[in-house]
Amino acid sequence: MSNPRRRFSAAFLAATAAIAISAVPASGQSNYYDDKDIELIVPYAPGGGNDSFARLLQVQYAACLPNAASVRVINIPGGATVIGANEFELMRKPDGLSILVTAGTTSYAWMLGQDGVRYSPRNWTPILGLPGGGVVYVNPETGVTNVKELVATEAELVFGGISATGLDLLGLLTFEILGLDVQAVLGYAGKGPVQIAYQQGEVNIDYQTTPAYISLVAPQVEAGTAIPLYTAGMVEDGELIRDPAFPEFPSFLEAYREAFGKEPSGQVWDAYLALVSSGVSAQRQVWVHQDIPQEALGALKEATQCVVERDEFYAQGEDILAGYKPIVGETLERNAEAMLSVSDDVLSWLRNHLNETYDLELSVD
Numbered sequence: 346m347s348n349p350r351r352r353f354s355a356a357f358l359a360a361t362a363a364i365a366i367s368a369v370p371a372s373g374q375s376n377y378y379d380d381k382d383i384e385l386i387v388p389y390a391p392g393g394g395n396d397s398f399a400r401l402l403q404v405q406y407a408a409c410l411p412n413a414a415s416v417r418v419i420n421i422p423g424g425a426t427v428i429g430a431n432e433f434e435l436m437r438k439p440d441g442l443s444i445l446v447t448a449g450t451t452s453y454a455w456m457l458g459q460d461g462v463r464y465s466p467r468n469w470t471p472i473l474g475l476p477g478g479g480v481v482y483v484n485p486e487t488g489v490t491n492v493k494e495l496v497a498t499e500a501e502l503v504f505g506g507i508s509a510t511g512l513d514l515l516g517l518l519t520f521e522i523l524g525l526d527v528q529a530v531l532g533y534a535g536k537g538p539v540q541i542a543y544q545q546g547e548v549n550i551d552y553q554t555t556p557a558y559i560s561l562v563a564p565q566v567e568a569g570t571a572i573p574l575y576t577a578g579m580v581e582d583g584e585l586i587r588d589p590a591f592p593e594f595p596s597f598l599e600a601y602r603e604a605f606g607k608e609p610s611g612q613v614w615d616a617y618l619a620l621v622s623s624g625v626s627a628q629r630q631v632w633v634h635q636d637i638p639q640e641a642l643g644a645l646k647e648a649t650q651c652v653v654e655r656d657e658f659y660a661q662g663e664d665i666l667a668g669y670k671p672i673v674g675e676t677l678e679r680n681a682e683a684m685l686s687v688s689d690d691v692l693s694w695l696r697n698h699l700n701e702t703y704d705l706e707l708s709v710d
Contacts, residue, residue, distance in 0.1 A: 388429025441641025449624025474627025
């Protein structure tokens with residue numbers, strides 16, 4: 346099946362190349378960016394979801410900073426986003442002219458201490474975040490129809506994923522917290538192939554992100570070949586709440602309560618909340634260096650507020666935003682704090698757990 350996001354990205358790139366952007370400056374905007382070149386650093390190859398998000402922002406920031414000389418997207422792929430993030434932190438001046446547009450993968454690489462990481466989001470300031478959730482669902486042939494049955498089932502559960510250090514980690518940790526015995530088959534080239542494996546009966550429990558769930562899994566739910574169980578949830582003020590894209594589905598917190606009649610706790614739960622904050626509540630993230638000039642920070646925050654208030658942002662980015670509204674200001678800062686304040690003990694536990702469970706070699710120092 347073709348990817349609607351990829352189709353949108355190609356059409357969007359072609360359209361924006363021909364569109365003259367109307368000048369709609371942010372109210373009271375500083376002159377800091379006048380006649381300056383702004384670069385949106387994207388640590389991914391062109392054409393993917395994060396690249397499309399950056400190019401949507403490119404158009405919107407150009408409209409909200411009309412006196413800037415240019416707003417360009419610079420793709421620096423490689424190392425599962427590590428190369429581009431390293432360049433942003435180590436080689437780009439903290440002058441507000443380099444802006445990092447990334448996703449939870451980059452935050453996860455830092456949290457897990459993956460090889461080659463020379464950056465820390467603790468040295469950055471968040472400017473904008475875009476939520477992006479996901480759903481755990483099961484094949485009805487397992488006999489499971491709800492979470493209580495899931496934790497009690499004797500059926501063999503098989504999960505398919507790409508790696509234990511990406512967004513699959515969210516689903517895998519929910520299985521750990523629920524105490525499930527799930528065989529994790531990792532190494533798939535993408536979640537599309539996982540979905541094919543599910544349809545062929547090789548996988549019977551899965552976690553799919555919102556766009557993939559809507560396009561690939563929802564039709565199977567209607568056909569009776571998939572049963573949604575819970576969403577990853579969203580972190581708001583330190584609490585896990587329902588995913589606004591799926592208000593009819595319980596969050597993972599509600600699912601746990603339903604299964605056990607108590608609250609989850611411990612290092613695994615703390616790790617899960619931190620991962621949701623960085624990979625779900627703000628799955629796509631826009632950062633600047635922490636020590637950029639205050640004039641630049643103020644101007645960029647005003648421009649960002651201008652972006653999220655533009656009807657054009659939502660009209661042009663309908664497929665990319667997937668029904669979610671971006672978070673800015675204090676809400677974004679609280680979400681970032683939930684991720685960045687995770688203790689070293691919790692991070693060490695998480696790395697040790699992944700090393701032991703999935704035969705990885707993550708640094709635990």
